[in-house]
Amino acid sequence: MDKRFTSLPGWAGRFLRCICPDDLYEEIEGDLIQHFNRNVSRIGYHKSYIRLCLAVLRFFRPGILFRNRLTPGYNSFDLVSNDLRLAFRQLNRNRMFSLLNIAGLSISIAVVLLIVVYTSFHYSFDKKHQHFGYTYRVYERNYEGAALTFESALTNYEVASILKNEYPEVKNCTQLMPTDSWFDCALRFDRENGAVVHNERKLFFADQQFFEIFAAEAIAGDLNNALTKPFSVVLTRSAANRYFDDGNPIGKVLHLKGSFEENNYEVTAVIEDLPANTHLDFEILMSLRSLEMNQGTGNNDFYTYITVERDVDVAALEKKLSFLSVPTILDASQRVEHRLQAVKDIHLYSNLQDEMQPGADAEVIYFLIAIGIVIISIAWINYVNLSISRIFERARQVGIRKVTGATKSRIVGQFFTESVVINLLSLGVAVALVRLAMPLFQELLGIQFSWNGLADLGWHNPAVYILLILGLGVMLSALYPSRVLAALNPIQVLKGKSLANNKGSFFGGSLITFQFTCSIVLAIAVIVIHEQYSFMQNKKLGVDIDQMLIVKAPSDTDSTYQNRFMAFKNYASMNLQVKNISTSTSVPGENIEWTGRISNPLSRLTCNGHIQVADTGYFQSYNIQLLHGRNFNLADYPGEKFGQKTEPVILNEKAAEMLGFASLEDAIDKTILWENNRCTVVGVVGNYHQQPLKSSFKPIVYTANSGPLMSIKLARNSEKDFHNLIVMLEKAWQKFFPNNAFDFFYLPDFYKSHYRAERNMRTVIDIISALALVTSCLGLLGISSVAAKRRLKEVTVRKVLGAGWTDVVYLLSKKIIVLICVSVLIAVPLALIQCVHWLGRYAFHIDLRIWHFTLPVALVVLISFFTIMSQCWKVFMNGSINVLKSE
Amino acid sequence: MGKEFLGEFEELVLTLVAGLQDDAYGAAIAEEIEQRLKRDVTLSAVHVTLYRLEDKGYIKSKTGGATKERGGRRKRIYSVTSAGMAMLKTMKNARIDLWKLVPQLKMS
Numbered sequence: 005m006d007k008r009f010t011s012l013p014g015w016a017g018r019f020l021r022c023i024c025p026d027d028l029y030e031e032i033e034g035d036l037i038q039h040f041n042r043n044v045s046r047i048g049y050h051k052s053y054i055r056l057c058l059a060v061l062r063f064f065r066p067g068i069l070f071r072n073r074l075t076p077g078y079n080s081f082d083l084v085s086n087d088l089r090l091a092f093r094q095l096n097r098n099r100m101f102s103l104l105n106i107a108g109l110s111i112s113i114a115v116v117l118l119i120v121v122y123t124s125f126h127y128s129f130d131k132k133h134q135h136f137g138y139t140y141r142v143y144e145r146n147y148e149g150a151a152l153t154f155e156s157a158l159t160n161y162e163v164a165s166i167l168k169n170e171y172p173e174v175k176n177c178t179q180l181m182p183t184d185s186w187f188d189c190a191l192r193f194d195r196e197n198g199a200v201v202h203n204e205r206k207l208f209f210a211d212q213q214f215f216e217i218f219a220a221e222a223i224a225g226d227l228n229n230a231l232t233k234p235f236s237v238v239l240t241r242s243a244a245n246r247y248f249d250d251g252n253p254i255g256k257v258l259h260l261k262g263s264f265e266e267n268n269y270e271v272t273a274v275i276e277d278l279p280a281n282t283h284l285d286f287e288i289l290m291s292l293r294s295l296e297m298n299q300g301t302g303n304n305d306f307y308t309y310i311t312v313e314r315d316v317d318v319a320a321l322e323k324k325l326s327f328l329s330v331p332t333i334l335d336a337s338q339r340v341e342h343r344l345q346a347v348k349d350i351h352l353y354s355n356l357q358d359e360m361q362p363g364a365d366a367e368v369i370y371f372l373i374a375i376g377i378v379i380i381s382i383a384w385i386n387y388v389n390l391s392i393s394r395i396f397e398r399a400r401q402v403g404i405r406k407v408t409g410a411t412k413s414r415i416v417g418q419f420f421t422e423s424v425v426i427n428l429l430s431l432g433v434a435v436a437l438v439r440l441a442m443p444l445f446q447e448l449l450g451i452q453f454s455w456n457g458l459a460d461l462g463w464h465n466p467a468v469y470i471l472l473i474l475g476l477g478v479m480l481s482a483l484y485p486s487r488v489l490a491a492l493n494p495i496q497v498l499k500g501k502s503l504a505n506n507k508g509s510f511f512g513g514s515l516i517t518f519q520f521t522c523s524i525v526l527a528i529a530v531i532v533i534h535e536q537y538s539f540m541q542n543k544k545l546g547v548d549i550d551q552m553l554i555v556k557a558p559s560d561t562d563s564t565y566q567n568r569f570m571a572f573k574n575y576a577s578m579n580l581q582v583k584n585i586s587t588s589t590s591v592p593g594e595n596i597e598w599t600g601r602i603s604n605p606l607s608r609l610t611c612n613g614h615i616q617v618a619d620t621g622y623f624q625s626y627n628i629q630l631l632h633g634r635n636f637n638l639a640d641y642p643g644e645k646f647g648q649k650t651e652p653v654i655l656n657e658k659a660a661e662m663l664g665f666a667s668l669e670d671a672i673d674k675t676i677l678w679e680n681n682r683c684t685v686v687g688v689v690g691n692y693h694q695q696p697l698k699s700s701f702k703p704i705v706y707t708a709n710s711g712p713l714m715s716i717k718l719a720r721n722s723e724k725d726f727h728n729l730i731v732m733l734e735k736a737w738q739k740f741f742p743n744n745a746f747d748f749f750y751l752p753d754f755y756k757s758h759y760r761a762e763r764n765m766r767t768v769i770d771i772i773s774a775l776a777l778v779t780s781c782l783g784l785l786g787i788s789s790v791a792a793k794r795r796l797k798e799v800t801v802r803k804v805l806g807a808g809w810t811d812v813v814y815l816l817s818k819k820i821i822v823l824i825c826v827s828v829l830i831a832v833p834l835a836l837i838q839c840v841h842w843l844g845r846y847a848f849h850i851d852l853r854i855w856h857f858t859l860p861v862a863l864v865v866l867i868s869f870f871t872i873m874s875q876c877w878k879v880f881m882n883g884s885i886n887v888l889k890s891e
Numbered sequence: 892m893g894k895e896f897l898g899e900f901e902e903l904v905l906t907l908v909a910g911l912q913d914d915a916y917g918a919a920i921a922e923e924i925e926q927r928l929k930r931d932v933t934l935s936a937v938h939v940t941l942y943r944l945e946d947k948g949y950i951k952s953k954t955g956g957a958t959k960e961r962g963g964r965r966k967r968i969y970s971v972t973s974a975g976m977a978m979l980k981t982m983k984n985a986r987i988d989l990w991k992l993v994p995q996l997k998m999s
Binding site: 035 | 933934961966
């Protein structure tokens with residue numbers, strides 16, 4: 005057997021041809037073959053074959069590669085400009101085709117860009133801090149026996165010192181203590197013309213290390229040692245503006261009056277307001293050491309952050325942390341485990357109890373990304389489909405070009421140029437659309453952001469995505485049509501033979517099916533989301549929040565406070581528009597921050613109960629149903645100290661159920677333990693939605709006392725006079741409680757604000773889905789119009805021979821109808837799975853019904869049917885004689 | 892001859908082109924280097940060097956005959972230009988000049 009080559013093995017030849025300049029190829033190939041053949045006789049076939057392969061691969065080197073003409077010499081410049089001219093000529097000749105493509109592409113690119121902007125914003129959270137990659141938050145997992153009861157972002161105060169002393173991996177550690185569980189927290193600044201007082205909700209106690217871990221920029225004062233000394237305070241710009249009109253705030257003294265701390269604090273620094281993209285949410289930081297002095301650090305009330313060295317194995321550290329135990333009053337059955345979470349992940353992935361502010365939902369972001377991908381693929385598919393359906397028109401042109409000497413690569417190049425032109429034009433329109441839509445978009449999603457802020461984010465930079473989209477678009481949309489057309493046999497084409505291309509029509513068909521599947525799934529999702537939201541908005545809350553005005557009680561509580569409070573209550577009640585007034589620690593719609601361990605000594609069941617202080621009028625003014633037992637009366641209020649007597653409490657249904665009482669009546673007069681205090685259940689009230697419907701009912705324990713929030717129930721027709729009423733109340737307030745801020749909000753508005761994020765998200769999904777549907781209809785319009793045009797003569801002949809309108813419709817639409825049916829079959833189960841998954845996240849949700857699926861399917865089918873129909877009508881109404889005469 | 896200068900391998904290839912005369916093409920040069928200098932050389936390195944020398948104007952090429960051994964592919968025969976010859980000479984003289992600087996050891 006002659007083991008000598010007369011040419012290179014296939015792959016080697018192709019590889020070489022790819023990398024070598026044409027004029028050098030023959031010589032190189034010859035040398036390689038000769039070399040190989042001489043080697044065979046010396047060292048044998050296999051060895052020389054391996055050497056040949058290596059030798060071929062070694063031609064992949066700059067000295068050879070750069071010998072290919074890279075810079076557009078005058079020749080290739082000519083070619084490019086010729087391609088461009090051809091592309092624009094094509095665009096101009098088929099205005100309908102170009103318009104459909106550019107419209108579809110620009111809409112979808114605009115949507116994708118908006119989604120990119122939105123998701124980049126959410127991924128940018130907490131990436132500004134110096135060591136964000138090495139900063140972790142310590143959180144707690146609380147176990148009751150083996151069962152996980154709750155996870156909290158807050159830890160014990162002692163955790164910090166233990167971490168610092170016993171864990172060498174921990175480089176730095178800081179703690180923040182929130183004050184939102186305090187009943188009162190007011191700041192006062194005394195100046196010559198009266199005092200400025202505000203209730204502060206975003207006031208935290210922190211240590212100096214905070215500024216070493218988190219980024220902050222001083223605009224006045226010095227951040228070094230700003231929180232080292234006790235009784236110093238750092239303000240953000242907006243907080244400082246509340247108290248000091250102008251001039252230097254440094255060194256001024258603010259008086260803090262809170263439930264657990266009262267003292268004078270000296271301003272040491274003012275920092276810039278926090279950016280929108282951080283999970284931190286504070287306006288005022290006070291030095292933690294001021295609390296250490298009065299023993300105010302006993303509670304589990306601390307956000308603990310640590311930074312570690314670069315090379316620390318965090319998983320191992322977390323394992324080590326599970327042995328960390330802090331001296332707290334724990335039952336033998338209770339266990340607390342400490343875990344770590346990366347600060348940069350908190351916003352998207354953390355959903356613990358006591359978060360500083362609610363984060364975003366990673367699933368929503370993924371959903372949006374998925375929609376973005378779907379909508380842009382729909383647009384590209386349109387392009388591909390339209391190009392394929394126009395193969396017949398283009399085939400002759402390609403044939404002529406080939407006959408006159410165009411190579412395959414020239415034809416491919418031409419189609420790529422066309423694709424580049426269309427994609428670039430669409431991108432231009434899309435960027436203009438984004439700029440127009442941006443204000444609306446920001447308002448809808450409630451985000452504030454700047455392009456500059458995003459530009460710092462490296463690969464999250466939108467410009468990167470724009471290039472990526474453009475590149476991908478050109479590649480994907482030009483690849484298939486150009487390959488099909490370039491492979492055409494010019495002789496066949498020019499002879500006018502039909503292009504029976506079954507493979508192509510299958511490809512196009514599956515693309516159409518994909519498009520319709522996406523549109524139908526989106527349409528079903530829209531319907532289900534709509535139903536769920538209207539269900540949530542119309543559901544009876546179990547509590548009457550109408551006409552409710554909430555006023556924060558004064559923080560200035562001295563011995564005369566109770567009397568003054570009663571006096572104000574009486575005074576306000578005299579107004580005809582005020583129906584009644586009650587007080588409590590939190591109001592429906594608010595998250596109850598105060599929790600405690602409730603146990604039933606009989607059933608040995610415990611729960612982490614939400615504690616709510618309610619006065620005697622609370623249940624009546626909110627119209628909360630008392631199911632069994634009695635309401636509180638004044639004698640139920642605790643004495644000098646809570647826990648001196650057996651304190652009466654009222655449970656809600658859920659708490660009674662979780663504590664294991666046989667029935668609701670059974671709970672009455674039973675004794676339960678709240679931490680270590682003995683309490684008697686005097687009543688059971690119905691469940692109501694304290695929180696948005698996403699979460700299930702929580703166990704609530706009511707204890708009798710007057711609380712810091714005043715709920716003022718207004719008469720039914722008070723809206724007209726609302727403003728006067730507020731003015732009147734504020735005047736009275738200033739009389740009874742001078743130097744106290746009059747803080748109020750209207751409860752129905754507050755309640756609605758909970759659903760704002762979801763309502764806005766719904767609007768966004770509506771718009772995007774509508775656009776997706778429009779885009780796929782644009783595609784359908786294009787395809788059916790091309791198909792109709794191509795079969796114009798056939799239809800006309802049939803018409804002349806007596807075919808009716810229905811026959812024509814059947815003829816033109818039967819293929820697409822089949823495709824739509826297939827899409828329905830794929831889309832409905834897909835949508836079903838998705839909807840069940842999504843609804844499962846809501847504690848209270850609608851049941852899926854058949855019409856949730858049939859309606860959107862019918863809608864999509866109808867819309868596409870009309871699209872096709874309009875094209876059929878056009879063909880049908882065409883004058884037969886003109887068509888038949890035309891050739 | 893200005894600032895132009897040749898690398899060691901370039902000089903080698905240039906010399907061989909001059910030496911092999913009508914038989915100076917890629918594979919032959921590579922073989923010659925392997926046999927005479929016992930030095931492993933890849934074809935691609937020889938080719939790249941030839942092209943570079945051609946760019947610099949020291950050699951020129953024309954297509955030559957095909958043989959069966961080459962699978963019928965034509966050779967590209969290189970020949971030294973006068974500039975190349977001058978370069979070779981300058982380099983040789985430079986070498987000799989430098990060599991004269993070396994103290995000659997007396998071999999016993």
